[in-house]
Amino acid sequence: MSKALDHIKILDFTHVQSGPTCTQLLAWMGADVIKVERPGVGDATRKQLVDMEGADSLYFTMLNHNKRSLTLNSKTEGGKEVLERLVKTCDVLVENFAPGALDRMGFSWERIQELNPRMIMASVKGFGPGPYEDCKVYENVAQCAGGAASTTGFRDGLPLVTGAQIGDSGTGLHLAFGICSALIHREKTGRGQRVLAPMQDGVLNLCRVKLRDQQRLKAGPLKEYSQYGEGVAFGEATPRAGNDSGGGQPGRILKCKGWETDPDAYTYFITQAAVWEKICDVIGKPEWKEHPDYATPPLRLPHLNEIFGAIEDWTMTKTKYEVMEICNPLDIPVGPILSMKELAEEPSLRATGTIVECEHPERGPYLSVGCPVKLSDNEVVVERSPLLGEHSEEILGEVLGYDAEEIASLKESGAV
Ligand code: COA
Numbered sequence: 001m002s003k004a005l006d007h008i009k010i011l012d013f014t015h016v017q018s019g020p021t022c023t024q025l026l027a028w029m030g031a032d033v034i035k036v037e038r039p040g041v042g043d044a045t046r047k048q049l050v051d052m053e054g055a056d057s058l059y060f061t062m063l064n065h066n067k068r069s070l071t072l073n074s075k076t077e078g079g080k081e082v083l084e085r086l087v088k089t090c091d092v093l094v095e096n097f098a099p100g101a102l103d104r105m106g107f108s109w110e111r112i113q114e115l116n117p118r119m120i121m122a123s124v125k126g127f128g129p130g131p132y133e134d135c136k137v138y139e140n141v142a143q144c145a146g147g148a149a150s151t152t153g154f155r156d157g158l159p160l161v162t163g164a165q166i167g168d169s170g171t172g173l174h175l176a177f178g179i180c181s182a183l184i185h186r187e188k189t190g191r192g193q194r195v196l197a198p199m200q201d202g203v204l205n206l207c208r209v210k211l212r213d214q215q216r217l218k219a220g221p222l223k224e225y226s227q228y229g230e231g232v233a234f235g236e237a238t239p240r241a242g243n244d245s246g247g248g249q250p251g252r253i254l255k256c257k258g259w260e261t262d263p264d265a266y267t268y269f270i271t272q273a274a275v276w277e278k279i280c281d282v283i284g285k286p287e288w289k290e291h292p293d294y295a296t297p298p299l300r301l302p303h304l305n306e307i308f309g310a311i312e313d314w315t316m317t318k319t320k321y322e323v324m325e326i327c328n329p330l331d332i333p334v335g336p337i338l339s340m341k342e343l344a345e346e347p348s349l350r351a352t353g354t355i356v357e358c359e360h361p362e363r364g365p366y367l368s369v370g371c372p373v374k375l376s377d378n379e380v381v382v383e384r385s386p387l388l389g390e391h392s393e394e395i396l397g398e399v400l401g402y403d404a405e406e407i408a409s410l411k412e413s414g415a416v
Contacts, residue, residue: 003030011090015043018124019096020063021172027066028371028380039071042388055362061385068391078415085400087115096124119192120182128198142167146203151210153240171202209246213238223301254312256320267323270333278330283314356382
């Protein structure tokens with residue numbers, strides 16, 4: 001099977017999570033991703049959150065599949081020369097260093113264009129141009145600065161960060177989209193370009209419904225928010241809305257059988273207008289179909305607490321899976337709250353390659369996420385992450401044309 005990006009070479013100068021997420025996606029689509037790492041050290045995540053002494057961490061192995069590792073000290077003369085050759089040879093340079101780090105290394109955008117006008121240079125930074133452009137940024141800072149934290153959580157609680165890594169992995173996704181667009185554009189123009197994905201912008205892009213609500217506030221209270229039914233006044237900014245649905249169909253997380261002891265015995269339940277009558281029948285409230293307080297969506301909005309209370313009285317008599325089995329055939333949109341344990345063990349996710357088991361020489365078998373996007377002509381075989389410098393000689397020789405003597409000398413000088 002051919003691969004969508006098997007003609008593309010990536011100089012992967014990324015580390016931690018955001019950049020590696022991006023280059024892993026490109027590698028899954030078939031690109032030759034050459035991960036450049038500092039000799040003897042490598043990507044800091046190799047040795048972070050270590051669960052197995054002497055082995056690369058799961059943090060690293062799960063973000064660097066299908067890549068080759070080249071060790072290179074880009075601050076030495078020899079290292080700079082190798083990097084120059086890589087820039088001339090590759091199609092895309094991806095980096096997520098702190099602002100200015102690449103310039104300090106001697107590889108400004110101007111210099112890269114001189115070396116290879118077709119080069120696409122793609123960067124993740126915490127912020128775009130503006131007052132914060134020089135700041136270093138990690139995941140939760142991006143979630144806070146991008147609007148996610150202020151709109152996540154309950155009204156009477158602290159702002160909350162989410163477990164989904166929308167700042168890092170989310171921005172990696174955005175960057176991959178930018179790179180693929182620049183590659184397509186290069187086919188027409190022959191020119192490379194800069195691609196920038198600031199983490200704040202990426203998080204805000206994912207929080208667009210909250211910016212929508214910010215503007216809707218001018219027209220009055222947000223009637224689908226629980227606080228409207230509770231008679232709590234709205235302030236000037238989009239409030240935290242707990243588990244209220246972010247769309248036009250009210251929804252909540254409700255307890256299911258076993259909730260007292262199982263922290264994940266819950267279901268998400270959406271009172272979609274189209275199936276209101278079926279919901280009334282399922283929960284044993286057929287009289288609500290025609291009731292003057294419940295018959296239409298606008299009538300129901302001030303009564304959402306009461307409505308979801310009645311639905312929860314019913315869901316608490318069923319397991320989260322029974323709720324799904326009963327509601328699905330009736331087209332009532334519900335979904336169980338699945339734990340990581342349940343997802344890791346779910347056979348259908350293994351069957352589609354969304355969760356894969358890999359064999360690693362230091363760790364043995366481990367679970368990882370597979371490619372979440374499926375292409376009919378681009379089957380993704382998830383390969384384990386590389387050991388530090390595992391492919392240095394192969395890349396220096398086969399890709400960059402160094403002979404054995406030159407490689408030995410680069411090694412001796414500490415450049416690789
Ligand atoms: N050879 C020689 N030097 C190397 C090297 C190599 N192969 N790889 C990295 N370095 C150097 C860099 O040039 C830099 O040196 P300098 O500070 O003298 O210019 C240094 O290593 C450290 O890089 P830096 O990016 O500053 O790492 P950090 O650990 O201090 O900061 C982040 C980490 C994530 C906070 C920072 O990189 C950042 O803000 N990145 C952009 C936003 C981002 O992606 N954040 C999310 C990460 S998941």
